Amino acid sequence: MKKLQIHPSLVLAGLLLAPASTWAQSQASQTTTVPAKAAQTKKAPAKTARSKTPDKAAPEQTDEVQATPGAATMTRVAEAPVAGLRRRDADAVAVTIPGKQASPNVDATSELLIHDFDFDGVPVPTTKLHFKELSPGVLEIRSLASQVGIWRFYVRDSANYYGLGEHFDVLNHSHQIVKNLSQDNGGPKGSSTYKPMPFFMSTTGYGLWVDTTGEATFDMNATSKDDAIVDVAAGRLRIVLFLGPQFRTILANFTALSGRAIVPPYWAFAPWKGRDFHQNDAQVLEDVDKMRALGLPASVILIDSPWASAYNNYKFNPKQFNDAPGMIKHLHEQGYKMVLWHTSWINSKSDPPHEAGFEGKIAAMSDNYAEAAGNGYFVKNLKGEPYVGRWWKGEGSLIDFTKPAAKRWWQDQVRLAIAAGADGFKDDDAEGNFIGDVSFADGSDQRVMRNRYAVLYNNAMEELIQKDLKGNGVLFARSVTAGANGIGMLWGGDNEASFSPDNGLPTVVTAGIGAGLSGMPLWATDLGGYEKTASTPDVPLLMRWTEYSAFSPVMQVMSEANISPWDFDQKTGGTRALDNYRKYSVLHMSLFPYRYAAALEAQKTGMPLMRALVLDNQNDAHAQSRKDEYLFGPDMLVAPVIDEGTSRVVYLPEHAGAEKAPIRWIQYWTGVATNGGTTIVEQAPLDTIPVWIRAGAVIPKIPEDVMTLVPSSESGNTSIKTLDDRRIFEIVGSSAEDVTETDFEGRTLVHSGNKLTISGEKKAHITLRWKFANARGVTLEGATITAQNGGAVEFDYAGTPVTVAWR
Numbered sequence: 061m062k063k064l065q066i067h068p069s070l071v072l073a074g075l076l077l078a079p080a081s082t083w084a085q086s087q088a089s090q091t092t093t094v095p096a097k098a099a100q101t102k103k104a105p106a107k108t109a110r111s112k113t114p115d116k117a118a119p120e121q122t123d124e125v126q127a128t129p130g131a132a133t134m135t136r137v138a139e140a141p142v143a144g145l146r147r148r149d150a151d152a153v154a155v156t157i158p159g160k161q162a163s164p165n166v167d168a169t170s171e172l173l174i175h176d177f178d179f180d181g182v183p184v185p186t187t188k189l190h191f192k193e194l195s196p197g198v199l200e201i202r203s204l205a206s207q208v209g210i211w212r213f214y215v216r217d218s219a220n221y222y223g224l225g226e227h228f229d230v231l232n233h234s235h236q237i238v239k240n241l242s243q244d245n246g247g248p249k250g251s252s253t254y255k256p257m258p259f260f261m262s263t264t265g266y267g268l269w270v271d272t273t274g275e276a277t278f279d280m281n282a283t284s285k286d287d288a289i290v291d292v293a294a295g296r297l298r299i300v301l302f303l304g305p306q307f308r309t310i311l312a313n314f315t316a317l318s319g320r321a322i323v324p325p326y327w328a329f330a331p332w333k334g335r336d337f338h339q340n341d342a343q344v345l346e347d348v349d350k351m352r353a354l355g356l357p358a359s360v361i362l363i364d365s366p367w368a369s370a371y372n373n374y375k376f377n378p379k380q381f382n383d384a385p386g387m388i389k390h391l392h393e394q395g396y397k398m399v400l401w402h403t404s405w406i407n408s409k410s411d412p413p414h415e416a417g418f419e420g421k422i423a424a425m426s427d428n429y430a431e432a433a434g435n436g437y438f439v440k441n442l443k444g445e446p447y448v449g450r451w452w453k454g455e456g457s458l459i460d461f462t463k464p465a466a467k468r469w470w471q472d473q474v475r476l477a478i479a480a481g482a483d484g485f486k487d488d489d490a491e492g493n494f495i496g497d498v499s500f501a502d503g504s505d506q507r508v509m510r511n512r513y514a515v516l517y518n519n520a521m522e523e524l525i526q527k528d529l530k531g532n533g534v535l536f537a538r539s540v541t542a543g544a545n546g547i548g549m550l551w552g553g554d555n556e557a558s559f560s561p562d563n564g565l566p567t568v569v570t571a572g573i574g575a576g577l578s579g580m581p582l583w584a585t586d587l588g589g590y591e592k593t594a595s596t597p598d599v600p601l602l603m604r605w606t607e608y609s610a611f612s613p614v615m616q617v618m619s620e621a622n623i624s625p626w627d628f629d630q631k632t633g634g635t636r637a638l639d640n641y642r643k644y645s646v647l648h649m650s651l652f653p654y655r656y657a658a659a660l661e662a663q664k665t666g667m668p669l670m671r672a673l674v675l676d677n678q679n680d681a682h683a684q685s686r687k688d689e690y691l692f693g694p695d696m697l698v699a700p701v702i703d704e705g706t707s708r709v710v711y712l713p714e715h716a717g718a719e720k721a722p723i724r725w726i727q728y729w730t731g732v733a734t735n736g737g738t739t740i741v742e743q744a745p746l747d748t749i750p751v752w753i754r755a756g757a758v759i760p761k762i763p764e765d766v767m768t769l770v771p772s773s774e775s776g777n778t779s780i781k782t783l784d785d786r787r788i789f790e791i792v793g794s795s796a797e798d799v800t801e802t803d804f805e806g807r808t809l810v811h812s813g814n815k816l817t818i819s820g821e822k823k824a825h826i827t828l829r830w831k832f833a834n835a836r837g838v839t840l841e842g843a844t845i846t847a848q849n850g851g852a853v854e855f856d857y858a859g860t861p862v863t864v865a866w867r
Contacts, residue, residue: 142191144303145199150185151175153201159305160265161679163218166286172266173216174201174299180209197303198313204296208274208505211297215288219264220684221280222307222674225257225541226552226575226583228567231672231687233260233280240276240292242491242511242539246554246591248562253571254491254539254553256511257578258292259314263678265305267314271298273512273541274505293507307577307678308667315579315666319546322522323659324582326783327359327397327769328484328534328549329652331645332616333624334362334399336590339417340380341387347624348394352767352780356625356642357649359768360534361391362486362618364401366418370426371407371453374476379421388481395768395775395782397483399536402474404490404517406432407456408448426456428473433457437466440499447498451489458494461516463501471524478524484534485521490514491539514539522547545580546663549614557589557596557619559703564589565605566702570687572612576668577675582659583668584614588628592621600704600746602628603640607749608700610644611692613655613669640747646764653760653787656804658693669693677713682739691716694801695757695792697725699742699750710742710750724755726793731832733793753831756795758811760803761788787824791816792831819861827854828864835866 144156152175162168177184184203192200203211221233228249230236240256258276259269270276276292283289300317302310333347344361351358369377376384391398407426413419432438438446438457446457459470474485492510500509518537525533525548535548552571558564568585575583587609588602595601596619609615617625628637648655658669667675671691677683689699689710699710712725714737723736728751734740742750753759765781772778789809801809807820816828830851838847841862845853853864 139190142193142199145191145193145201145301147186147189148173148175150187151177151183153186153189155199155266155301155303157265157303157305161219161263161305163264166216166218166264172264175214175216177203177211177213177297179205179211179297184211194300194317195313197309198317199301199303201299201301202297206295208293208295208507210291210293212289212291213299214284215268215290216286217262217264217288218281218285219262220674221260221262221288222574222672223257223260223267223578224278224574225253225578226255226550226571226580227251227253228552228555228563228571231570231574231577231674232684233278235282236280237282238278238280240270240272240274240278240511240541241493242514242541243493244489244491244539244553248560249567249571255545255550255575255578255580256541257545257580258542259318259578261302261304261307261310261577261678263684265303267302267304267307267310269300269302269314269318269542271300271542272508273510273515273543274508275510293505295505295508305678307675311577311579311675312666315546318542318579319544320579320664320666321546321581321659321662322548323656323663324534324548325532326652326656329614329655329659330359330649330769331357332360332362332399332614332618333358334364334616334618335622335624336364336618336620337366337415337418337622338363338380339415341382341384344381344387345390348391348396350624350626352394354626354638354642355646355767357645357767359396359770360399360484360616361396362399362401362536362616364486364618365453365488366413366415366422367400368402370423371405371410371456372402372473373406373423373426373428374402374473376480377421380418384480392481393775393777395770395772395777395780397534397770398481399484399486399534400477400482401486401488402477403451403453403488404459404461404470405449405451405453405456406438406459407454408446409456410454429457432459432466432469435465435469436501437463437469439495442497442499444499447496449494449496451494458513459517460501461513461520462504466501467516467520471520474521474524475528478528483529483532484525484536487518487521487535487537487539489538490517511539511541512543515541515543518544518547540580542579545578548582550575550580550583551616552583552585554590555585556591557593557598557601557621559601559604563591565601565608565700566688569608569690569700569702573668573670573672573687573690576670576690577672579666581662581666581668582613583670584612584616585609586618587616588619588623590618590620592619596621597623597628597631597637599629599632599637602637603746604701604749606637606641606644607747608698608702610648611670611696611698611700611749611751613659615645615648636747643747649766649769650761650764650788651759652762652766652769652783653804654693654696657760657802660804661694670698673711673713676716680713680715682711683713686711695754695759696728697752697754699752701744701749706745707741707743708750710740710752712736712738712740712752716754721797724793724795725752726755726832727751728753728792728831731793753792754795754799755793756797756799756811757792758799758801758809758816759790759792760801760809761790762786763788785824786827788827788829789816789818790829790831791833793833814867815863815865817861817863818857821859823859824857825854826857827852830866838864838866840864
């Protein structure tokens, strides 16, 4: 029996385990010794993957733990065996993967090896790992040290890897080194992200989550062709394995643990109108009234920075807004909700505002800074004083959300804005790269707080939305990770207003679907790109970005150049880009029932609204490589044009959704039908985005005259068209298989041949349309009803099942 030296920081009270087989032969009174105080260790330099591969037939080994003088004795309890997870030997854990896909560099067995664990460079034997089955197909490996250090382990795999958060360069992270840390990067993003997620799915047939909010590195076969190598800063190591092999199942199980969508109210899914800044009441009122006058649907006015008299005191600035209460009252009466920008900084010394028209209007020090500092509500430096850091509005201090009193005080500050009429908040900043040598009230290590800070910030805000706004509010967040991935809407940060493959439109398409693969289903972007260029406003770019945004969870107009849809054509004259915005914002609004039903599915199963083709086609090489097209909800395939061209290659996958029947796709604008598993070159004039519909799908919509999703009962305005009882069901082609849909109000729609059966308790006035067919001889429960010109019928649905048939 070999003797193994155990790293002191790995020794905790009663947490060193021998193999389960050893315990079966042991007496219940067996004891071990635990040191009274763990020694400090230095971080070992990173090393390459070990060349030794554990022998497959090697028996489990028993390690003799050396007693430490002065240690207390603790009784150890046996661990129950976990099916599918075993200690292969002292160096490796073997995981049985049902349906495992073999790859060139990996043994063609059903087992996945996780091996060569170490902590700060010292080997950790597998006897020191705890196993647990969390649910069927979800297995946990964990261990614990007495201090934060660097854990490392290897995964014997060579595959394609998806997830790891919102990334702007690639979907497939094979042969990449990905950092699990949040970073504000206004320039080209590369592999950086605002929204890291320490979770990936492998085409081998499993998912792996390192449950951490700290810094981590995922070396996905970049150093070793045989191994993925994971380093994570933590005291507790927790690895959760999700046995697939289907990605859909893996993602569902991951989001069941990490968190699923808290779906915002209806009105948050209507178009948003924002500016980089509003100089005065008149500009806010222009947004309110001009959107309505031009027939542009919207339910949200976003007031970005600055709006308060100081950063961040939550008091409307009287030097900026002559009559803030009157402005907010008019905004609400016109069927809008108000979302306000903020950060978790409170300023001690603000820079002179760079925005035009704000000179002398923003206080240098926020009037609530001294109170927070005096009560110890800020993150502290190593001297115990408020940490003062620089951000883009000057110098200030960060609220310490690990201190309950500080969180409550901050929430009371935010309540000043809620009392003034705020309906939601844009949680900016909080990426963690601004934190230097600091300390937190709960003693958390700075490395673990790198991503956790944003989680605490966003969750503190969501508490107010649920408690004070009774859920009738929205959070719009930039920086998240596991623990806040499902709350509110997320936006993709500062992207350039260009077709740049480094930081423009192509990158946000990839980032949005990558976020979806990582458990973040409600992702959006600044329509047109936030960072202006010399060509801003660029009509072709704005038209293409508009088209893409229409097929995303939220269309949000926002630009550093402060352009609005009525400014899109200012360089060229005419109204081409404005008309295109109207066309697609109306379509986006009319698709609200379809989008909201998909959001409810995200809440239930974790499926994102924008779904990478690989999600349902993980063994399809064409789907694996597509990073700029996606399924939008269950039935639409969207292929945005992301360059100056007027055509693009589109891959139509053979499968989509949980069912495995081959798909026939129908072009949404022309009705052309094509079998799945086909690659085509599609023409796309500047005002057209390639969209294909699964044949036989029933697309739920609302009428195109709806201008707001704020109910008239809240606005008091009955003259603006809002959501009422009118529903449209659009039938697109037919399928050899029955197609079943569930709409956002719980109705079930079954399209079978030339029949549609509708069931559900919710009453409605229904318009049934055949997108590319002229239905004849239409009957409702056997009684003939007259089809209108264009192929549509209308009837009142009383909440009891009915069948419409046609020929």
